[in-house]
Amino acid sequence: MTPTLTGFANSPDRGRGRGRDMRVRWALEEVGQPYDVRLLTFAEMKEPPHLALHPFGQIPTYEEPGLQLFESGAIILHIAETHKGLFPAEPGARMRAINWMFAALNTVEPPILERETAMLLERDESWTVKRQPGLDARICKRLDALVAYLGDREWLEGMFTAGDLMMASVLFRLGSSSLLQRYPSLSAYVARAEARPAYRRAFAAQLAVFEAGNRA
Amino acid sequence: MTPTLTGFANSPDRGRGRGRDMRVRWALEEVGQPYDVRLLTFAEMKEPPHLALHPFGQIPTYEEPGLQLFESGAIILHIAETHKGLFPAEPGARMRAINWMFAALNTVEPPILERETAMLLERDESWTVKRQPGLDARICKRLDALVAYLGDREWLEGMFTAGDLMMASVLFRLGSSSLLQRYPSLSAYVARAEARPAYRRAFAAQLAVFEAGNRA
CATH class of the missing domain: 3.40.30.10 (Glutaredoxin)
Structure with missing residues (x-):
């Protein structure tokens, strides 16, 4: 099938x-x-x-x-x-992977999406430049927390899981911005994801x- | 436990x-x-x-x-x-319920969250009143689609599922706005959820x- x-x-x-x-x-x-x-x-x-x-x-x-x-x-x-x-085979580890899928989509992605929406739909508005620092700060608050959690881990929970796939996919959206470059460990995490065959x-x-x- | x-x-x-x-x-x-x-x-x-x-x-x-x-x-x-x-017992129906959980959190909630963030963090900014119609329009685009899907269904997929629990929870966030009132069938859906013991x-x-x- x-x-x-x-x-x-x-x-x-x-x-x-x-x-x-x-x-x-x-x-x-x-x-x-x-x-x-x-x-x-x-x-x-x-x-x-x-x-x-x-x-x-x-x-x-x-x-x-x-x-x-x-x-x-x-x-x-x-x-x-x-x-x-x-997914890991062990049920608790599987649930942790699912937890990170939701964290990517519902905690990390929303401020990234908000910034993208501003660039896409409000690009020419008078306020867009003035809003930028606030939009960036909301993203960085999430990235700060993610970096603190990640530490020197290779992936979020030991092995690569659907949680990493989703988190990396969300972070890819920052691609052309300089925000990700402020975080060497997150940039390296994204690079590891992109290097996967x-x-x-x-x-x-x-x-x-x-x-x-x-x-x- | x-x-x-x-x-x-x-x-x-x-x-x-x-x-x-x-x-x-x-x-x-x-x-x-x-x-x-x-x-x-x-x-x-x-x-x-x-x-x-x-x-x-x-x-x-x-x-x-x-x-x-x-x-x-x-x-x-x-x-x-x-x-x-x-969750329904049948695997396909269970996956449809999960699909609606993600739709609530990743398709319907982001524009609602964006509007809430504007009210909370940018309330006193000069642009906030001017941005309001655009913020509302982004939400209504999602609500229009949801209403079209819902039709005269009681719940999203036959029985009440975790998908309805999440969708209703996301729609509750519109509570004090007049946006939900524009949609009688969605208001009734939310009221059915709130009436559950x-x-x-x-x-x-x-x-x-x-x-x-x-x-x-």
């Missing part, structure tokens, strides 16, 4: 891998599960066939016989539960989609 | 139940699991003993023998997995903490 994802036919980040399909591709590569991708234009994402899969009209979605999911967090949890490689295969796959779309 | 949560010794919302401990209390009441609560001042939340449990220095945390968690999403998932009442017991318990703190 090969699952099917949806992704951007023409990625708005020009193949830099910031779309949430990248997180799911990476998880599937980590566990060695082949997958198909159905590409969608922005218009198609807002039409009834896709809205039946994803009420919020976004990507990615995940389809396998008998199951349709539309949140990358849930998709990755499902992949981790049904394959070896992303599964990450590189997933990145290459989404980049190939963007490049093919541009040639067309 | 009685688990222990942490909560605010003096809730900043004055007992209105907007703290994330409320979500966990509600989940425990739904499944009939008694629990203990350890109350913390804001100062104690930033001190080493609590930071060892919660790297980001917040509440709630969850402790049982052999397991410590600090994200309300993960805590509720754990409660739902280890008790009857919050388990919700009422949890709400009363957190209110009693606030009132006791005020008498002290």
Whole structure:
């Protein structure tokens, strides 16, 4: 059974891998599960066939016989539960990995998303420059805490888990900012994640989609 | 085995139940699991003993023998997995419930949180009034989609699940705004959630903490 994802036919980040399909591709590569991708234009994402899969009209979605999911967090949890490689076997350690998935999405990502939204939707507003220090401070408060926890750990809980996959994916969004550079240990953590062969295969796959779309 | 949560010794919302401990209390009441609560001042939340449990220095945390968690999403998932009442038995339906938990926390809550942050941290800034329509529009985009999905469903996926518990908890944050009132079907959904006996017991318990703190 090969699952099917949806992704951007023409990625708005020009193949830099910031779309949430990248997180799911990476998880599937980590566990060695082949997958198909159905590409969608922005218009198609807002039409009834896709809205039946994803009420919020976004990507990615995940389809396998008998199951349709539309949140990358849930998709990755499902992949981790049904394959070896992303969750520790011991139940308590597995729950700690899930805990870090939620921490990435609900504690670390919101201020990063808020800053991105300001850059994207309020770029030309008079207040955007003035708000920047506050936005950065809210992110740094989270990064300070994460660095203090991480210490000299290689991964958040011993082995690489779905929690690291999600945390690194959230931190990737800071890519072009200088915020991450203020934190050498976090930069090194992100670099370790990016160096994983599964990450590189997933990145290459989404980049190939963007490049093919541009040639067309 | 009685688990222990942490909560605010003096809730900043004055007992209105907007703290994330409320979500966990509600989940425990739904499944009939008694629990203990350890109350913390804001100062104690930033001190080493609590930071060892919660790297980001917040509440709630969850402790049982052999397991410590600090994200309300993960805590509720754990409660739902280890008790009857919050997840359907069929694996696909269980994954759909988990999907809605992530949708609540990572798709619906971020714009609500952004609006709350603006009211809390940027209340007196010159731009805050001007930003309001944009902040509201970002929330309404999500609520429009949720209403379209909900239709005349009682709950998101047939029976009440941890997905509804989380979605309703996120929507409660809109409480004092007029945004929710624009959506009669969502207001009714929230009212159905608040009418649940388990919700009422949890709400009363957190209110009693606030009132006791005020008498002290």
